[in-house]
Amino acid sequence: MDRERLVDETLMLLPTLMRLVERPSPVEMDEIARRGLATDVQVSPGHIQVLIALTRGPRSVGQLAEELGVSPPGATQLVDKLAEHGMVDRHNDPADRRVVLVDYVAGMxxxxxxxxxxxxxxxxxxxxxxxxxxxxxxxxxxxxxxxxFGAAAGEEI
Amino acid sequence: MDRERLVDETLMLLPTLMRLVERPSPVEMDEIARRGLATDVQVSPGHIQVLIALTRGPRSVGQLAEELGVSPPGATQLVDKLAEHGMVDRHNDPADRRVVLVDYVAGMxxxxxxxxxxxxxxxxxxxxxxxxxxxxxxxxxxxxxxxxFGAAAGEEI
DNA sequence: GCGACTTATATAACTTGCTTAAATGCTATC
DNA sequence: GATAGCATTTAAGCAAGTTATATAAGTCGC
Structure with missing residues (x-):
C-alpha cells in the first residue's frame, strides 16, 4: 500500500480539520444562549477538554495542564475563563495548600x-x-x- | 460498542495533537539550517500544506485558500512567508491577469x-x-x- | 468602447490561544 | 527557622488566524 500518499493526505487534512474545529459554530452559540448563559461565551477546544477532564473528577491546574498538553499558565487561563462564566470553581487542596483544585460549580x-x-x-x-x-x-x-509527535517534540516520558 | 467514549477521547486527543503538531521541533530547524536556509525559518502546518499542494502543480492564491480551508488573506500571508524565503514564486496567469499563480522557485x-x-x-x-x-x-x-465539521460550520458545498 | 458591477489578491488592524520569564505563596529539609 | 523547591499566577509577547477595506483586473449592458 502507498503509505506516503496517506501520510501526505494526513498532513493536508489535520490542520484543515483543526481550523474547522476551532471555528465556533453559530448554532452552538444559540443553544448556549437559550440555556441562559451569556451569548458571547466562546468555548474553545481547550475549554471543552477541561470540561471533559472534569467529568472524571476534580483536577489540579497542573494535572489539567499535563492532560491537555498545555503549559501551567495556559491551564490557568482556561480555568479563568470557565470560572468567569460560573462553570467551574477553585478551592485549595486541604492536603497541600499550594495546589488549586478545579471542579464544576454545583449544578453545572x-x-x-x-x-x-x-x-x-x-x-x-x-x-x-x-x-x-x-x-x-x-x-x-x-x-x-x-x-x-509528543516524542518528536521532546516530551519527557 | 461505546461510541460516546470514543467521541470523548477524540475530543480530548485532537486539540492536544494539534498543539504538538504546531510546536516546531528544534531538530527540524537544525536540518533546515544545515541545508543552507535561514535558521529562523518557521514552517507552520499551513506552510507544509502549501508545499504539499504545490507538488500537484501551480496553484492560484484562491485555490490554495480553498484547499487549506483558510481565507484568501490567510493564503496570501502563507505565500508571502514562503516567497520571502525564496521557496515559491508568484507570476500572473496570462489567461486571467487578476489571478496570481504560485509555484516553486526553480530548483526548490x-x-x-x-x-x-x-x-x-x-x-x-x-x-x-x-x-x-x-x-x-x-x-x-x-x-x-x-x-x-465543514458542514457544521456552514460551509457552502 | 464607456461606466457600473464583480472577482482575485493584498494590506491593516484586531483577536485568540498559546508561550516563556518573573513573582507569589506554600512545603519540606537540613 | 533559613533555604531550596514546587504549584500557581501575573505579565508580556508572539504566531496564526480573522474581518474590513483597498486596489487592480476582468465582464457586461448599453
Whole structure:
C-alpha cells in the first residue's frame, strides 16, 4: 500500500480539520444562549477538554495542564475563563495548600454535559458513518500520532 | 460498542495533537539550517500544506485558500512567508491577469520535498505501527471528520 | 468602447490561544 | 527557622488566524 500518499493526505487534512474545529459554530452559540448563559461565551477546544477532564473528577491546574498538553499558565487561563462564566470553581487542596483544585460549580455538571454534547454532534455524525472496527482504528491512530509527535517534540516520558 | 467514549477521547486527543503538531521541533530547524536556509525559518502546518499542494502543480492564491480551508488573506500571508524565503514564486496567469499563480522557485521542489519529509517523519513512525486496514480507516476517519465539521460550520458545498 | 458591477489578491488592524520569564505563596529539609 | 523547591499566577509577547477595506483586473449592458 502507498503509505506516503496517506501520510501526505494526513498532513493536508489535520490542520484543515483543526481550523474547522476551532471555528465556533453559530448554532452552538444559540443553544448556549437559550440555556441562559451569556451569548458571547466562546468555548474553545481547550475549554471543552477541561470540561471533559472534569467529568472524571476534580483536577489540579497542573494535572489539567499535563492532560491537555498545555503549559501551567495556559491551564490557568482556561480555568479563568470557565470560572468567569460560573462553570467551574477553585478551592485549595486541604492536603497541600499550594495546589488549586478545579471542579464544576454545583449544578453545572449537567450544563457542561450539554455544552460538550454540542461539540460532540458533528463528531458523532462522522463516526456514525464508520464501522466499529474503523472507529476503533481511527481513535487508535489519533493516540499513536499524539504519542509520536509528543516524542518528536521532546516530551519527557 | 461505546461510541460516546470514543467521541470523548477524540475530543480530548485532537486539540492536544494539534498543539504538538504546531510546536516546531528544534531538530527540524537544525536540518533546515544545515541545508543552507535561514535558521529562523518557521514552517507552520499551513506552510507544509502549501508545499504539499504545490507538488500537484501551480496553484492560484484562491485555490490554495480553498484547499487549506483558510481565507484568501490567510493564503496570501502563507505565500508571502514562503516567497520571502525564496521557496515559491508568484507570476500572473496570462489567461486571467487578476489571478496570481504560485509555484516553486526553480530548483526548490527538491528542497520542499525534504522539508515536508521532516514533518512526515513522526507521522510515518505512528503509521508504521498500524496495519494497512487501520491506516486506511484512520485517514478515512479524518476525511469524514473534516467533511462533518465543514458542514457544521456552514460551509457552502 | 464607456461606466457600473464583480472577482482575485493584498494590506491593516484586531483577536485568540498559546508561550516563556518573573513573582507569589506554600512545603519540606537540613 | 533559613533555604531550596514546587504549584500557581501575573505579565508580556508572539504566531496564526480573522474581518474590513483597498486596489487592480476582468465582464457586461448599453
Amino acid at each position: 455538571r449537567e450544563v457542561a454535559r450539554r455544552i460538550v454534547e454540542d461539540r460532540r454532534r458533528p463528531l458523532h455524525n462522522a463516526m456514525s458513518k464508520m464501522t466499529d472496527v474503523e472507529a476503533l482504528a481511527f481513535v487508535k491512530g489519533l493516540r499513536l500520532l499524539a504519542r509520536s | 521542489r527538491e528542497v520542499a520535498r525534504r522539508i515536508v519529509e521532516d514533518r512526515r517523519r513522526p507521522l510515518h513512525n505512528a503509521m508504521s505501527k498500524m496495519t494497512d486496514v487501520e491506516a486506511l480507516a484512520f485517514v478515512k476517519g479524518l476525511r469524514l471528520l473534516a467533511r462533518s
